[in-house]
Amino acid sequence: MNKTQIARFGYFRLAVASVEHRIADLEFNAEQITSAALRAKKQGCHCVVFPELSLTGYGCGDLFFQSILLERTRQVLGDLKKMTRHEQMILIVGAPIAQGGRLFNCAVVISGGEILGVVPKNFLPNTQEFYEERWFSAAADRTADEISLCGAMVPFGDDLLFRQKELPGCVLGVEICEDGWVANPPSGQMAVAGATVLVNLSASPEILGKQDYRRQLVQSQSARCLAAYAYASAGPGESSTDLVFSGHSLIAENGQLLAETERFSFATQLAIGDVDIDRLYNERHKNNSFAASSAQNAYRKIEFNCAEHAHTPLHRPLPCHPFVPANLNERDQRCEEIFALQTTALAKRLNHIGVRNVVIGISGGLDSTLALLVTVKAFEKLDLDPQGITAVTMPGFGTTTRTRGNAESLIDLLGAQCRIISIDAAVRQHFADIGHDESVHNITYENSQARERTQLLMDIANQVGGIVIGTGDLSELALGWCTYNADHMSMYGVNCGVPKTLVRYLVSWCAQASFCGETRRVLEDICATPVSPELLPPDEAGEISQVTEDHVGPYELHDFYLFQVVRHQFAPRKVFFLARQAFAERYDDATLLKWLQVFFRRFFSQQFKRSCLPDGPKVGSVALSPRGDWRMPSDACVQLWLDELEGLHVG
Missing domain, CATH: 3.60.110.10 (Carbon-nitrogen hydrolase)
Known part of the structure; x- marks a missing residue:
């Protein structure tokens, strides 16, 4: 360089x-x-x-x-x-x-x-x-x-x-x-x-x-x-x-x-x-x-004046995962601080509205696991009975034995109240009502399941006199990788300030620092499970067939891009330059550029979902709440950013 x-x-x-x-x-x-x-x-x-x-x-x-x-x-x-x-x-x-x-x-x-x-x-x-x-x-x-x-x-x-x-x-x-x-x-x-x-x-x-x-x-x-x-x-x-x-x-x-x-x-x-x-x-x-x-x-x-000297690669820290502490010595302190922010925010909201019950959907994936851990900690802070946490697992067409087993085991191990409700029949009735062919696995097929789950959670919250805890994370909000008026919606979103790379890190830290035995095993297996909404049927072996990162791109790249674009306001060409420095040994230039283009397209096109987010706590220096850090029109044009990327040379 x-x-x-x-x-x-x-x-x-x-x-x-x-x-x-x-x-x-x-x-x-x-x-x-x-x-x-x-x-x-x-x-x-x-x-x-x-x-x-x-x-x-x-x-x-x-x-x-x-x-x-x-x-x-x-x-x-x-x-x-x-x-x-x-x-x-x-x-x-x-x-x-x-x-x-x-x-x-x-x-x-x-x-x-x-x-x-x-x-x-x-x-x-x-x-x-x-x-x-x-x-x-x-x-x-x-x-x-x-x-x-x-x-x-x-x-x-x-x-x-x-x-x-x-x-x-x-x-x-x-x-x-x-x-x-x-x-x-x-x-x-x-x-x-x-x-x-x-x-x-x-x-x-x-x-x-x-x-x-x-x-x-x-x-x-x-x-x-x-x-x-x-x-x-x-x-x-x-x-x-x-x-x-x-x-x-x-x-x-x-x-x-x-x-x-x-x-x-x-x-x-x-x-x-x-x-x-x-x-x-x-x-x-x-x-x-x-x-x-x-x-x-x-x-x-x-x-x-300064002469034009030859330069070696950048002389400055440039972590691949800017949201995750690079120094392991900071691990416990950082994670405890994040949990303190999330649990205090939720505890304040519960105190304010005077409820002792919450409802949360548990899929066996990373986000809902972190949200459940935060909720349990908030209940401990308020000295509330964990049976006031109604954790609902809702198996559907894409649910695997692995994720369902982990969800049910974790709910039981953490002392929450478990409800298992299959959504298959309800969704099939919905398909019949709207005239959708179940064999067509398109966006209607996927989002009908997501919205059915949210309807169940909202109605159960009315039953128990509680609120629905949202599980979606910051990375999903940045990319719009959530179903509008489904997992996009809740009464309070505890993970809205936590990006995906940090979610995995936090759950892994919890497994090592706070739990042992079967609970640790379950948490570690959740960390090892591919990220998926599980809305498409499993493969012939019964394994997850719909891997999110195959479609939307590696979350470690998108979190890196999110940090450089929102935290530092860098132009696309500089973000690409930094990504080449940070990921030189892991991704080629064409791959970096491809997913950077996807990031900008999705970030701009999906702003309408961020414009009506539920409340939730800011955790780090990057946040996308329309009431706080990020004010952006939903119809802003992305072409200026894409044009700059088009002019870059790769290889």
Whole structure:
């Protein structure tokens, strides 16, 4: 994948470096910075951020007052300036810079053989182990907006932003160490003024527990600013007279950690991440609170160019299943949180309407299993008798022995009240009433069964004085893979915020975490059963003949597409690009494109079903309720999206 392709999708490749260095050895430090910059360039990086005072070392102490150190700093900056003339990349290094009779702790931004600007530190820590006010002045104390440096007049101040010409949405804002730890960091104002990539040159000493706090700080600030935040920290080459430095450098984007270095390595380390400028812009466009903020300061914007480097595949997490936790350590916590959201929502609804009975259709499939588990948990929360749950299994023309057996066993094992009602006779009477030939297995044949089941559930709910719990999931709603006024309808839909890939994951987790013996066996077999509405007769062996994913496509692809289109608002070509990256080993380009076209066609054509959804809880960052997250006309045209896909080349 070459640079032109990746840039077209709005990515900016960024590296943070924790370099091997020595206190006051500027020649050695400059060599390490140059070496790290060239390593980063080989990996296609546009920008490399180095730690605070990386040219001299943070721990120079009173050596900062030595004229020879300051003079040599300027000479070394000149050498780095010349290096970038040939390498065409942007370097941000830390250095002490004198101006107006004062000394400033600065970030020097270098690109294209020029020093683009010098940003002095705003906040100087002067407590506990920090004594910066002994040597440095704060940015507010500067007396000029330019300084003479390396033979040129250079912009100087904390009001500088740096914009990439080839990717105008990529705007860099720079702060230094303590600036990012204060109550009102300068990066917040920079973000409001347009900065999408915030960088922090740091020398953060390590103490017990600080690693996690630092990581949370970087992720939180990136989320608050709807930006990327790159934090380059000094390593153990710093003085250990009283402190230890670990070189913990990180890159986060809108709360997500993209990359970080290992700690306590004396060798130079790089953490590289592809920042998605397109994603950040989309997030800002839809966040009216961000748009309503206003920058208190005016900023000078300085443009820079980036060379067209060759690129390896994306340097950022890109899970195939974005709705499912990638880290197994998060599994229990995430699943417990989801169940808490679903059960609390249902418990609130039951309390509000004052009912102690519910009705739920159980097919032996994933969705109804999850809905039943949630309902049982909600009854436990309310201290209600599980016999108030009337679980109805309604075998029809396509029901297999496997799914029916699992449905009946699960109802019994969970202590709910079981009712078994065959729909065969009722549906045949309906066929006779409307004049439909039972041997014609068309949509009328299928949907008549689905609507008969819903009628039964609604009428039983009247019998028991309860409500019908809906079982349909978010993926089915996105694709419209539900029968209008049948499984599409209920009094409360507990799964409406849970996509299919996550449904399977949740049921599997329940089997392992909450149950044992026969209940676990049944749940595991349900997870292993192909997804099917079971509306067509079984095959000759009595097995499911109607596999949903054979007709509508793999749910893992549709859930991936749903996340990229609704959560990030990406254009079809970018969704296809990301799918190629994520599923390179599993699907060829033609398959990915085929199901992406199906996704867009169905997503647009089936909006009318989402426009009249029953109530149900939002669970994750993607939801399709017409009363909340997703407002879309039912007659919107899909052609614009399909036309873009038609222009893509596969193979």
